[in-house]
Amino acid sequence: MDFNHTEERRMLADSLRRSLERGADWAALAELGVLGALFTEDEGGFGGQGFDIAVVFEELGRAGASAPVLEAGLAGGLLADAGRADLVEQVIAGTLKVTLAHSEPGLRYDLGPITTSAASGTVTGRKSFVTNADGADRLVVSALEDGAVALFLVDPKSEGVSLHTTPALMGGTISEVTLDRAPAERLGLAETLETRLAAATLAVCADALGAMETAKAMTLDYLRTRKQFGVPIGKFQALQHRMADVAIEIEMARSAVINLAGHLSDAAPTRDRHVSATKNLTARAAHLVAEEAIQMHGGIAMTEEYALSDISRRLFAVDHRFGDEDWHLARFIRLSA
Amino acid sequence: MDLNYTEEEVAFRDAVRSFLKTQLPEEIARKGAEARPLTKADYDLWHSRLNEAGYLAGSWPKKFGGAEWSAVQKHIFEEESALAHAPRIVPFGVAMLAPVLQAFGSKEQQDYYLPRILSGEDWWCQGYSEPGAGSDLASLKTRAVREGDHYIVNGQKTWTTLGQYANKIFCLVRTGTEGKPQEGISFLLIDMDTPGIEVRPIILIDGVHEVNEVWFTDVKVPVENLVGKENEGWTYAKYLLTHERTGIAGVGFATAGLQSLKRIAKTEMQNGRPLAEDPFFAARLARIEIDLMAMATFNLRTVAGADAGKAPGAESSMLKVRGSILRQQINDLARRAIGPWAQPFVSEQLEGNLYHPGPDHAARATNTYLNNRKISIYGGSNEVQRGIITKAILGL
Numbered sequence: 001m002d003f004n005h006t007e008e009r010r011m012l013a014d015s016l017r018r019s020l021e022r023g024a025d026w027a028a029l030a031e032l033g034v035l036g037a038l039f040t041e042d043e044g045g046f047g048g049q050g051f052d053i054a055v056v057f058e059e060l061g062r063a064g065a066s067a068p069v070l071e072a073g074l075a076g077g078l079l080a081d082a083g084r085a086d087l088v089e090q091v092i093a094g095t096l097k098v099t100l101a102h103s104e105p106g107l108r109y110d111l112g113p114i115t116t117s118a119a120s121g122t123v124t125g126r127k128s129f130v131t132n133a134d135g136a137d138r139l140v141v142s143a144l145e146d147g148a149v150a151l152f153l154v155d156p157k158s159e160g161v162s163l164h165t166t167p168a169l170m171g172g173t174i175s176e177v178t179l180d181r182a183p184a185e186r187l188g189l190a191e192t193l194e195t196r197l198a199a200a201t202l203a204v205c206a207d208a209l210g211a212m213e214t215a216k217a218m219t220l221d222y223l224r225t226r227k228q229f230g231v232p233i234g235k236f237q238a239l240q241h242r243m244a245d246v247a248i249e250i251e252m253a254r255s256a257v258i259n260l261a262g263h264l265s266d267a268a269p270t271r272d273r274h275v276s277a278t279k280n281l282t283a284r285a286a287h288l289v290a291e292e293a294i295q296m297h298g299g300i301a302m303t304e305e306y307a308l309s310d311i312s313r314r315l316f317a318v319d320h321r322f323g324d325e326d327w328h329l330a331r332f333i334r335l336s337a
Numbered sequence: 338m339d340l341n342y343t344e345e346e347v348a349f350r351d352a353v354r355s356f357l358k359t360q361l362p363e364e365i366a367r368k369g370a371e372a373r374p375l376t377k378a379d380y381d382l383w384h385s386r387l388n389e390a391g392y393l394a395g396s397w398p399k400k401f402g403g404a405e406w407s408a409v410q411k412h413i414f415e416e417e418s419a420l421a422h423a424p425r426i427v428p429f430g431v432a433m434l435a436p437v438l439q440a441f442g443s444k445e446q447q448d449y450y451l452p453r454i455l456s457g458e459d460w461w462c463q464g465y466s467e468p469g470a471g472s473d474l475a476s477l478k479t480r481a482v483r484e485g486d487h488y489i490v491n492g493q494k495t496w497t498t499l500g501q502y503a504n505k506i507f508c509l510v511r512t513g514t515e516g517k518p519q520e521g522i523s524f525l526l527i528d529m530d531t532p533g534i535e536v537r538p539i540i541l542i543d544g545v546h547e548v549n550e551v552w553f554t555d556v557k558v559p560v561e562n563l564v565g566k567e568n569e570g571w572t573y574a575k576y577l578l579t580h581e582r583t584g585i586a587g588v589g590f591a592t593a594g595l596q597s598l599k600r601i602a603k604t605e606m607q608n609g610r611p612l613a614e615d616p617f618f619a620a621r622l623a624r625i626e627i628d629l630m631a632m633a634t635f636n637l638r639t640v641a642g643a644d645a646g647k648a649p650g651a652e653s654s655m656l657k658v659r660g661s662i663l664r665q666q667i668n669d670l671a672r673r674a675i676g677p678w679a680q681p682f683v684s685e686q687l688e689g690n691l692y693h694p695g696p697d698h699a700a701r702a703t704n705t706y707l708n709n710r711k712i713s714i715y716g717g718s719n720e721v722q723r724g725i726i727t728k729a730i731l732g733l
């Protein structure tokens with residue numbers, strides 16, 4: 001057994017952390033290999049394993065970055081599965097921004113049944129919760145074709161596509177996408193959707209882990225410096241023990257993320273059991289850490305201006321992406337039966 | 338033991354109900370139900386309707402024009418108002434300053450300020466907290482130095498709720514540095530229009546402008562604006578803190594919150610069936626309802642005790658802790674209930690006029706969840722309340 005990351009992954013994590021602290025932009029992230037790390041060598045990248053995803057997203061979460069990296073891995077992965085090496089190359093280079101448009105209103109966290117349909121080179125329907133669509137060059141859209149779910153490439157600027165975009169709780173943006181006979185290029189059947197969503201769920205959990213570390217660091221710092229009654233508030237045992245619980249739950253989340261990263265390439269039932277276990281636990285931890293960080297700060301954490309507010313919203317959002325606590329609990333029970 | 342209201346109490350409740358039915362403007366009730374922020378005009382309109390009916394001063398003593406409600410009546414009024422989604426009575430003038438003036442103010446202060454509170458001429462805000470003085474309020478530093486007929490005030494208050502609407506602020510200021518920190522504090526009434534006062538907005542985590550910083554630079558305040566005696570302001574402030582405690586559990590808000598949560602759970606569909614039928618969600622909902630049933634009785638026990646002449650005392654700390662947790666759990670369940678619709682984060686203050694793309698019941702659920710993290714922080718944080726419980730009730 002070895003719980004250390006490889007030298008390459010440690011180096012990637014370190015340099016990513018440093019560049020994010022310096023405010024790295026999209027081009028810098030691509031340059032650094034952040035996007036390449038999400039794809040296997042066969043796909044044109046140099047990573048693509050669970051632990052590659054885990055280290056990258058932990059850093060993005062730690063920095064509270066809203067760059068569309070998850071979208072690149074998810075939609076880009078589906079492009080790779082469709083054999084579109086030409087597009088994947090551009091995704092890895094950072095010159096083509098893509099995002100997946102799959103969910104639909106009323107599905108909650110279920111993957112189907114979808115109603116968007118494809119006909120003669122166009123797609124029609126409504127897609128929900130499409131993240132960072134406003135800056136995307138292409139949408140990867142799922143649609144029904146003779147009763148089967150297939151994937152299509154759609155240019156969000158083309159006729160027949162309209163976006164209603166709002167800021168997203170986790171940072172970045174989120175859109176409702178309406179497709180009215182929008183021109184669409186067929187990619188193939190959506191056979192690998194669940195595999196790619198498993199990886200994306202790992203990304204969300206690792207991101208949460210990084211964000212939890214930041215919330216912890218900020219809270220610790222505040223407990224050491226904020227004085228009331230003549231002492232740093234970190235001297236109050238009521239807060240000390242809760243801070244200890246926060247630290248414990250973060251280690252639980254870290255362990256759960258490792259579990260999932262290590263099983264991401266397993267056969268679907270084993271993999272998905274781990275997906276649900278990790279997502280359930282991480283959502284609980286993220287929620288606890290954010291609530292406790294706010295409470296232990298007091299009023300200051302309630303303000304938009306204080307940097308914790310972005311991080312705590314990001315942590316609250318964890319539960320709402322790719323299935324919430326209860327959805328994964330039910331799935332875990334089903335898969336364990 | 339009798340768990341029922343008396344006949345008079347039932348009659349009072351019916352009167353409040355029919356008042357709310359006929360007098361609460363639909364548009365304001367809708368905003369309340371959807372947890373959208375209210376404007377100053379909304380509050381002003383509602384206060385004037387309450388005042389016409391004699392409800393605004395319901396709990397004031399008769400000699401000040403009040404109805405001298407019992408604690409149970411006051412509880413009934415608050416609960417019915419919350420259930421009807423009426424705005425809460427903005428507490429700063431009616432419920433916080435007025436009792437202090439009635440107990441410690443001069444005749445002139447009472448005659449001048451009390452009617453203006455009821456008529457809505459004055460909107461008060463509360464200037465207690467400072468950046469360095471939160472839980473440790475007695476460490477406050479805003480200075481008031483006497484010069485002839487005036488105090489000269491310098492310093493900064495913060496977290497001033499709805500200060501942007503206020504024309505008056507009641508402040509705790511430091512007038513003495515001798516002895517314990519509590520001993521050099523005075524209670525001062527300040528006109529917000531006085532030169533040297535600056536109000537700066539603070540935007541909260543849900544994107545709402547609800548609180549402010551208030552800065553004082555050489556602000557001249559006439560000495561007749563001192564309440565009671567110099568350096569005894571702490572006593573008045575404490576009186577204020579223990580005085581108005583019936584609503585502290587927020588049972589009315591919780592009951593209204595649970596009702597709308599149940600509606601959401603019936604509307605949100607999961608696998609073609611209402612979320613309310615999901616066993617995990619149903620269990621979460623049921624636990625909260627069970628807690629609320631006990632909380633309501635816990636609250637009434639304390640309220641009834643206060644009517645029988647017992648000071649609400651440290652039990653109100655228990656109500657505050659458990660009541661705030663319960664309300665926060667209801668808000669938390671609402672954000673769970675709306676599922677992925679919790680992700681679009683729309684806030685007027687932060688992003689202009691975007692609308693939430695989801696169903697109406699989802700529009701404000703996340704914002705409300707975020708905003709109500711405050712209720713375990715302000716008015717004495719839950720940690721401070723637990724400290725009071727361990728000392729005053731448990732004797733540890």
Ligand SMILES: Cc1cc2nc3c(=O)[nH]c(=O)nc-3n(C[C@H](O)[C@H](O)[C@H](O)COP(=O)(O)OP(=O)(O)OC[C@H]3O[C@@H](n4cnc5c(N)ncnc54)[C@H](O)[C@@H]3O)c2cc1C
Pocket residue numbers: 226228229233236238239295296297298299300302462463464465466468470471472473495496497498499548711714715716717718719720721724
């Ligand atoms: C939305 C909002 C509205 C408000 N409105 C007003 C208003 O209108 N007027 C006004 O004057 N004030 C107002 N307040 C201020 C409020 O009363 C303070 O936020 C509160 O007293 C806590 O102070 P603080 O935020 O400075 O936190 P701190 O006192 O710094 O506390 C930080 C943390 O330390 C904990 N802590 C502190 N002391 C102890 C202890 N002895 N033992 C254990 N734990 C401890 C706290 O519980 C908290 O978790 C408002 C606050 C908010 C958030």
